[in-house]
Amino acid sequence: MLRTALRNVLAHKARLLMTVLAVMLGVAFVSGTLVFTNTISDAYQKSSAQGFDHVDVAVEPGDRQDAGDRLGKRPELTDALLARTAKVEGAQSALGAVNGFAALADKHGKLVGDGFSTRGGNYWSGEDGSGKDPRYPLTKGHAPKGSGEVAIDSETAARTGYGVGDTVRMSVDGPVLPLKVSGVFSTGDGTVSAGGSLALFDTATAQRLFHPEGGYDEIDVAAAPGVSQTELKSALDKALPGDGFDTTTGQRLADDQAEQVASGMDGMRTGLLVFAGIALFVGIFIIANTFTMLVAQRTKELALLRAVGASRKQVTRSVLAEALVVGAVAAVVGLAAGIGIGAGLRALMGTFGQSVPEGPLVVSPSTVVASLLVGIVVTVLAAWLPGRRAAKIPPVAAMSSVHAxxxxxxxxxxxxxxxxxxxxxxxxxxxxxxxxxxxxxxxxxxxxxxxxxxxxxxxxxxxxxxxxxxxxxxxxxxxxxxxxxxxxxxxxxxxxxxxxxxxxxxxxxxxxxxxxxxxxxxxxxxxxxxLKADYVVSMANFNTLSPDVEKKLAGVDGVTASSPMRNAPARIGGETEQLTGVDGSAIRDLADLSFHDGTFSVKGEQVVVDADTAKSHHWKAGSTFDAGYEDGKEQRLTVAGVYEGNELIRGILLDTATLSTHQKDPADTQVMVKTASGPSDGAKDRLEKALGNNPGIQVQDKxxxxxxxxxxxxxxxxxxxxxxxxxxxxxxxxxxxxxxxxxxxxxxxxxxxxxxxxxxxxxxxxxxxxxxxxxxxxxxxxxxxxxxxxxxxxxxxxxxxxxxxxxxxxxxxxxxxxxxxxxxxxxxxxxxxxxxxxxxxxxxxxx
Structure with missing residues (x-):
């Protein structure tokens, strides 16, 4: 029966070709998906791990602590703390890291990279300013010095054509900064490899741009020779004051980054595999159809086998053996095609401007096993029903009629x-x-x-x-x-x-x-x-805007009303809620909200609240509540009205004049603008020009x-x-x-x-x-x-x-x-x- 099955496969090569192609395409999709995602994940993980080579232990601020009904503050990483960590037993050196959003314009005025991967940071030159930052080896020029210089990564330099001595336009929170490129550096940062950009300032400038209150986002400590990361972490835990700081080993950071990359790939892998499954599911119909017709055309042959002594099980096994051979051939060819698809998808990302870190093509044993199993199992399962149906046909009936x-x-x-x-x-x-x-x-x-x-x-x-x-x-x-x-x-x-x-x-x-x-x-x-507003102005990465942006927009010719949307946390009823500051005198001309209760009045101590928030706190028009601001002060606010929230506007709205007095560094998420002539190319040009044609700011109409x-x-x-x-x-x-x-x-x-x-x-x-x-x-x-x-x-x-x-x-x-x-x-x-x-x-x- 096995020889018969193999001869049937060879005898019906043309008929089985379409089945092989159907299975092969499905398997190729599966193996290509696994090869592509494994390759990308491996490249990002290795690239990210390089970024932690200089870090043995990282010190970061702990989570914001609440003190009763008052909003606590995150502990600060100060220069004094930096000096203290550098003197801890087992530490060889320590550097302070500062980072934030920095939008860089290319030579055509367009934003380099996408909004979420255009970052800025500090080049650590040591306390005396003469050292070299181990994170970012310079390949050209010198480290940035003063507020007028910046260093850019080598991949961004290659993409934009900028070199040492060129002047670039950059924005951090709104205003445009003309800066001179002092140097070009290399980095293993996976974000940069994926098409983002990284701009470095000297530490003082970076702190002024990203942390007006001073301090650092992270302190990276290098261990002395012979000291393990775990030992250094224990020493730092004992030396740091209080419980407000988190310490993490460099290995843990690298592992966490690898997990994040793998997790990010899981969604893509799952989505692609779903469609591979759909292709295979569709292929099942073809396989079942093919074997049904093959069995029907060989009814007399199968009946003769039954007549000379073949059992029903043997006939079924004969059909399944054919399916096994077809599935194995299709799976092997599909695996090879999938490897090519994986390599092609990686190359295709580059043509769409999505750079990928360098690395080998990853074909794991699990990919090979999964591809072979999928091809063989799907084919055999699809052929089982036709084979079972063929075995049930009585020999006499089959010999007398070709089609049952x-x-x-x-x-x-x-x-x-x-x-x-x-x-x-x-x-x-x-x-x-x-x-x-x-x-x-x-x-x-x-x-x-x-x-x-x-x-x-x-x-x-x-x-x-x-x-x-x-x-x-x-x-x-x-x-x-x-x-x-x-x-x-x-x-x-x-x-x-x-x-x-x-x-x-x-x-x-x-x-x-x-x-x-x-x-x-x-x-x-x-x-x-x-929205009644004609335009909404925001940062490209939806980061916060400088309050100066709203002031500039309000002074543009033709602007009749403008209002920032300024978020701030507050303690209300023992829980943390988000407050949104707006211009109380202009918001009614800029937002069209449907009110269930009360009036649209935002001034002084009067606020308006969306229906979901009001329901959760059992508020209605006229209700009062105490809000604890981030400066530790409290204020009693009155609900003037309850509106229907939407995806653009929701939460507790209060006047910026009330909110700003409690904020040390106010910042806006966006600015709404209304013009006398309505949206037009001329109005948009005037707004963009007033902001210096900033690459990091979006001026959008409805x-x-x-x-x-x-x-x-x-x-x-x-x-x-x-x-x-x-x-x-x-x-x-x-x-x-x-x-x-x-x-x-x-x-x-x-x-x-x-x-x-x-x-x-x-x-x-x-x-x-x-x-x-x-x-x-x-x-x-x-x-x-x-x-x-x-x-x-x-x-x-x-x-x-x-x-x-x-x-x-x-x-x-x-x-x-x-x-x-x-x-x-x-x-x-x-x-x-x-x-x-x-x-x-x-x-x-x-x-």
Whole structure:
């Protein structure tokens, strides 16, 4: 039986090729994902570890301590503490590190890197200013000295073309700083390797820019020769005053950084593997379809084996042995292709401006094992049911009939099971949609899986009425159209398996498009309804702005109202709450808030509160509460009104005149601006010019705000389209496979049609129309399910996003259906050509 299985594989190489390709693509996706994420993770971990080579123990401020109802302060890392750590027994040296956001403009005035990875820090030259910073070896020039100099990393210098002596424009919290490049340094910082930038100032300048109150963010201590990191940490713990400081060994920091990198890769890995799973799931239909047709075509052969003594188990094992060989070949080829995909994805990141630290391609043993197991197991499982079905055919019945038709009882059982699964799935999706975001996701997810499986089981039943609806169009093609319709419903199970592969891909694509389009509309509604302001000004990384920015904007010609949004923590009722300071005289002209209770009055001791915060504290208009500010003082505030919060404005709003008196270093998260003429290119240019065309500051109108928030969804959707294309490619292979085997199976019929007068063009048209009908059938099911899932997920999201409304992308859905039709036409090219070139006399004599 084993030799028979191997001979069958060799005898049907062309028929099994599509199955090999389907499995190979799925395995390639799995192995490529694992190779890519492992390679990136390993490169970042090694690069990050280099950044801690100079650190044996790091000293950082502890968490902010609360003292009763007063807001405590974080302990400061002062120069005195720095000197003290350097003298601890076992310490060789200590340096103070300062860091923060620093936006660098390139030669075209654009921000270098993205907002979250454009950082600044200090070059530690020692207490006397003559030393060298072990963290950042200089490759050109000299260390920065004074407030007018800066050093930049070598990768940023290469990307921008800046060199020693050039003048660059930089911003830390708003005002533009013209600085001279004093030197270029190298660094193993993973953020820089990934496309970010790092600018270094001398310590005094860095402290003035990032810490006006003085001090350091971290003190890095190097151990003396022969002293371990653990020993040094113990000595520092004993020497540091109080319990307000945290000490961490360099090894622990490196390990934590490695864990963060691995954790960051987990999300990407999981997402990619989900789509690899989808591709494999679609491939299961092709594999099952292929082996079902192979078994049907070899019914007499299998019956003869049964007649000469082969048992049912042996017949099943024979089919599974074929699947094992096919799966093993596909898995090996897929693994090799996946390694190439992993390397290609890494190179592709560079073309999109996403640099990756240098490092070898990582192909771990777990990747090899996982790829081989996935390919083999998926193929064998998909072939098990056809093999079991073949073994059940009685030898006598099989010898007398090439095709064993499904019994009425089996169809009734199938349809009953399918209806039950679909019903339970619909109930789960609807039930999940009516619950909250947290509790509704599990039942909705389970319901969606059951519904897809149920529709797949019911597809043979659904194929007849839906395909019959296309009869009027098919009649336009005469005999070829009539034959195509009859052929597409002749074997409903085969048609169902072929259409289902395309259905799954289009279900996901349509559902994601509906959700993304609806979220875009929700964001547009939010920006339109919540803001009266024409512009919102903020830092590129959403860091804080200098209060000087609002003052400059208020003085711009044409500005009629402006207000900062200034956040500050406060102790209220024993809990820490966030206060938002606004200009009480201007906020009503800049924000459009819906009030449930009271009035929109923000002045003096009067505040307005969003409904969720008011509910949690049992407040209403007229309620009073005590707020403990960060300077330790308390004040009684009165709730003037309760408004409906949104994603842009929420929390406790009070006048900046009231809040600022309790802040040592006030800073704004953003500034809202209204102009006399409304948003225009001229108004925006005036605002940007007043800020010195600052690379680190964004001046956005309502449309810009909406697009900025929606950009994440758009990017994600485009990535998902690319990933789901894999599932569609596998589905195309399934259509090609089905048609090719269908043409082989109907060789006598095609030969007879040719003999009675149907020409080659008519044969081609018949096969193409059959493929078109099957593809469009799968497309209609997929788009219908996608819209349903998109609506259900929208109901779930709508509970937390009030501006959410369902948007059906009719234009895109028409495109998706047209693409399904194109898939059908392209998939039929080779089978149609093969059918048309068939020798009619040889075909009529074929068995």
């Amino acid at each position: 038709t499904a019994t009425t009882r089996s169809l009734v059982v199938r349809n009953t099971i399918g209806a039950l699964l679909a019903g339970v799935g619909v109930a789960g999706v609807l039930g999940g949609a009516s619950m909250g975001m947290d509790s509704g996701k599990p039942p909705m997810g389970l319901g969606a899986v059951l519904l897809v499986i149920g529709i797949f089981v019911l597809t043979p039943l659904l194929s007849r009425p839906l395909i019959a609806a296309a009869s009027p169009l098919l009649r336009l093609f005469g005999v070829s159209g009539k034959l195509a319709r009859q052929n597409s419903v002749r074997n409903p199970r085969r048609t169902a398996a072929t259409a289902s592969a395309l259905m799954i891909g289009l279900t996901l694509i349509t559902g994601l498009t509906v959700i993304a389009g609806s979220m875009q509309k929700a964001i547009d509604n939010m920006a339109t309804s919540a 449309k810009d705000v909406s697009e900025d928030i929606a950009q994440v969804f758009t990017l994600m959707l485009n990535m998902l389209y690319g990933l789901l294309a894999m599932a569609v490619i596998v589905a195309v292979l399934g259509v090609v496979n089905t048609l090719a085997m269908s043409v082989f199976e109907r060789a006598q019929e095609i030969g007879m049609l040719r003999a009675i007068g149907l020409d080659r063009r008519g044969i081609k048209r018949m096969v193409r129309l059959e493929s078109l009908v099957i593809a469009v059938f799968g497309g209609v099911l997929g788009i219908g399910l996608g819209v349903f899932f998109g609506w259900a997920v929208g109901r779930l999201i709508g509970g937390s996003v009030e501006t959410y409304e369902l948007v059906l992308p009719w234009g895109r859905m028409v495109i998706f259906l047209a693409l399904a039709a194109v898939v059908g036409i392209l998939a039929a090219l080779w089978p149609a050509r093969r059918a048309a070139r068939m020798n009619m006399l040889a075909a009529i004599k074929a068995e």
